[in-house]
Amino acid sequence: MKNQLYFALLFLGFVSCSDAPKLENEKGEKTNYDVVFREKLAGKYEKWETADNSFKYFYTYTDRGRGPEVTEEIKLNSDNYIISESITGVNYLKDSISENFNGVDGSASWKNPMSEDKADFNGKALYFRHDGSPAVYEIIGQLLTASENSKVALYPEGEVELVDQYSITLSDSTSLNLLMIKGLEMIPRYLWMKNNEMVASISGNLHIVREDFKAFRKELQSLQGTYEDEYLFKIAKELSNKIDKVIIKNVNVFTPEGTIVNNQDVFIEGKKIKSIKPSKGKVLNGTAQVIDGTGKTLLPGMFDMHTHNTKFRGLLHLAGGITSVRDMANNKQLKQLSAQFDNNEIIGPNIVIFCGIIDGSGPFANQRNVVDNLGEGFAEIQSYKDLDYDQIKLYSSIRPEWVKPLAAKAHELNMRVSGHIPAYMTATQAIEQGYNEIQHMNMLFLNFMSDTIDTRTPLRFTMVANHGADVDLKSKEYLDFVSLLKSKDIVIDPTISLFENMFISKKGVPSPTYSKIMKRLPLIEQRAFYSGGLPKEGDKAALFKDSYMNMLNALNDMYQKGISIVPGTDGLPGFLYHRELELYESAGIPAAEVLKMATINSAKITGTSDYLGSIEVGKNADLILIDGNPVENISDVRRVEWTIKGGTIFYADELYNKMGIKHFK
Template sequence: MKNTFIGSLVLLGTLFGCDPVHSLLHNGSDTTRYEVIFREGSAGVYKKWREAQNTYGFYYTYTDRGRGPLLKEKIELNERNFITQHLVNGVNYLKDSVDEKFESHEETASWINSGEEAHGTFTGNELYFRYDGSPASYEIISQLLLDAESGVVSLYPKGEAVLEQTYDITLDLDLNVKLLMIKGLDINPTYLWLEDREMIAFISGNLHVVREDYTAMRPKMKSLQDSIENEYLHELAKNLTHNINDLVIKNVDIFNTEGSLNTNQDVFVNGATIVKMTPTGKTVVPMDALIIDGTGKTLMPGMFDMHTHNDKFRGALYLAGGITSVRDLANNKQVKSLSDQFNKNQIMGPRIVAFCGIIDGPGPYANQRNVVNSLAEGLNEIQLYKDLGYQQIKLYSSIKPEWVEDLATKAHDLGMKVSGHIPAFMTASQAIHQGYDEIQHMNMLFLNFLSDTVDTRTPLRFTMVANYGAKLDLSSREYLEFTELLKTKQIIVDPTVSIFEHMFISKKGEPSPTYQAIVNRLPLINQRSYYKGGLPKSTENTNIYEQAHMRMLEVVFDLYQKGVAIVPGTDGLPGFLYHRELELYVKSGIPIAEVLKMATIKSAEIAGVAGLYGSIEVGKKADLILVDGNPLNDISDIRKIEWTSKEGKLFYVQELYQSMGIKHFK
């Protein structure tokens, strides 16, 4: 087996008895460099070099609004191209320390990383896959997969990577490259571009790592990869969609708009519409109807995730999680095209019921989507969003506070809502007085009581709340006046407390409480990401962070009691994180029935679509989910969804999860 890692010529010199140094990397250079592009802006660098025979070094860094990894790696390979030693040091995306070490010793191996410290038997024919690191591991996997007759490589200590498809592509005249589609590592397929077995690009969503001599070709490569991804997703939608003609769910308990159950009902669906509901056995079932037994199960309306950022690969996750409608709260302007594909079921995904256009100001921590350099540019962007059919704008952290009132006035004049993060050096109270209709994220409410001098463009917007949030006094004059302002101005609060549970409470080496219920059902990379520990924590502040999150839940309950509108949203892993968000609302003290109403009819009302969606009623659209249990008794039963229907299409959750490498709850 040729050891071709780092370049197709790495071992040729050795094989033919000549000095391999000049053929080590691309074009014989000492170091191969890649540019890291994030959200279409140059954000960092990836470098690789040879340190000794079969030993290589790597450097990888990029920045994203004050976050981003900075990692150094050393990898040693055996003669079959499998890793025998892997060292990773530096900081991860959240700036927590990384000190990972894997070593093999004849027939055993030991490893220590952010998730575990362990040892086991080792054959030398399995690939250790790091917790944190550069794209180096992807390059090694791609070459092993190309050499494996089965197209499968065993991962260590568990899992496997599968070469799903290889595409031979001519980029320009005689420039021939390969694009590999790999499954088993992540919920999404992993795509890697190779020239002569060396990685030339790794393109994944907003993150692109491209070899310097290929940066000019990146737009073309991205376009080609998009087409290939779309073809895959279109085929998946064809295979996993079941069209509804006549459907009858028999003897099922129906969740109603009062928050209780209508028991032992038969529900009749024709196409996309609910046409009849009767007590079980009271109506003749159509001869050719699909009959589903609902005994002991609960039929609920499709739920609403009110804080999402949609992409084509995660659409099916929403459906699997029982979410049929979402608001998109910041994306690129191509999201309208994605929405059309969701609506036509060319790609499986939820209905986007509201589009929120993001606007950010200039600076080192800008969101990199739709940055404006002046108030005039901001006003123009609002008009553009309105012309595109957007209902809302989202102001971000780098917007200048003195622009807010004029931007909000413009949006309101156009009949649009205003929401977002609270701009740096401004408080939530000030933002509300200047026109905000809605606030995203519970930390933005807490920052109202800390200072208007905090640079919340940076990760301080998390760490300040983690360190001082527990001190918020819910009986203080400041707090009471603020909550009265929220109620009087009818401000909507989008808490996303589940993401703060993961940030504040999760510990290195332990499954995050946010994902503990499902972590072992996920592919390898997703599993490992939930053992990393969230924000960096010391022994001294672990308890303080936990108390801060508990205070967040107390505020959620207090807002509910005061009549402030709360919308459940995630801003994270679709479906699973939403279920946890609902569980946390119940943990805060909100009755389960009220939480389920927030997830359905109340969100539909806020989104302006309650006439068609959000409840199970004759004449409404058959956006339905069948739950194997009773979430009114146990909110966690909301995780046990058997199928979801949307717009005359039926999706079996087990099939959806299987296509993404996720184990079903059964």
């Protein structure tokens, strides 16, 4: 269950390609695009001219019952800047959106989820909407290619830059331009253009392709991937600092027991911790690099136990102090990316657990590794085992009667089984039929509602939002369930921060999940966090909050009863992980215990505790330096100065700078 609102905004794009001349449509004639999500046709994007310099757009796609549906109208001035814009429809989570902008006679007024305001406007800056169609990106591409300094001012603030432009010839001899744009979001946005029209955007799992170019989509994806890789290879060379011998002097060390030992000298040689000794005020090894750790805390590299890795997200993990991750569902080429992380060709964490996903067919299928029958499910499990994967994740469209035999097959191959609870099934039933682990706190709460809920749909969120407050943590039903978790040694992966954003955030107000870091982020990420999560009107806001608070109560209760809990994000790397840890502490779990979950406990669960997860002589020197003491103030985990992984030190401020993010200092 990805934080899809964030990553749909992060990876939005558009596509098309052909040797045909620029489309000279008559007014009212539509230009049509396919919207492809996870390799399936998922929607459409349409644009057409309604009058001189006036255009209308329609954009929609579906993702397991979610997805936007937007109608947009734009009028441009003679310099191609927006002077009028209106947007209506629903966002990814199906909440209503309404936004407008008008700029005329030296002033502009606007109403969007962040504000309703007016200011001076000279018609030389581009208003950038919150939710909407891909139209604004095409306009940005046009403005940037015409700009003398390769920059365009945004309104009311911000700037985008054309970092690079590649002239590329396709296999049919069509010539296209690939634009690399920075300033909008944490990763570069790539736009394919021809004759000043948007031809294509290949962005993660979301591709928007003009119909006459859809046959070239995979070719465009491959070509763009080469340029993306070159960019990331360059960053890795620039920001990687190999270490030989290092002494971190007079630093406070977090122990495997969850305590702090003050004023220690930690000696690292290559990739290993060689010694840990009380600081005596002088350095005996004159050949070692000395790092002053006075007043700071040395932590083991942390584990994010629920990730979906891409080549662009690795920088965020390391900048946030996360050196090891479990990947909880990805494509079958993940081992290649892991090797690039391990070799530091691309900056990223150790992927210590590989989890393959399987879903059943149907209208709400996950769209990756979908099976139509049990035999195909067995074959998928075997294929993952052959790729040396460790775990199988079953998803919401798996038929309930398949769970027991699929789990048995995975266990036969020495693989763990986890996942969502399939539709029309309860968590209790899934555990009794072979689950070792459950993802997401909502899946636990659904256990107390019904086995008739179609959890393939957004009901898996809205049912818990509406009824989670009614789950009685003293009831026999709940206590029996927790006893089952304990007796079966079931691991819980709550991703509680996702539900704070869904249930608590309000439209037009900064989400509490991200409010501490929003101003550090680029434009699009900031705006995503004003959208308000699940639709909530009137008394629903209070009810949803009560349901969320009961989730926190259950989290603490499960901790108190000895249930294994692992911190993971399933969303924005680094920053969301920090929030996850803060929420565990706010639920009542002591900060030291939260940090143990993030380090040594996760290492034990992933089978890596012999060499990761704690600061001990002989273990790998995967370490982070914190400006503060997170045992006393858990939020200090946000104050990462540097991360060491695999014999290389990475400075957080440099990593963030490459992504257009401000450091905490």
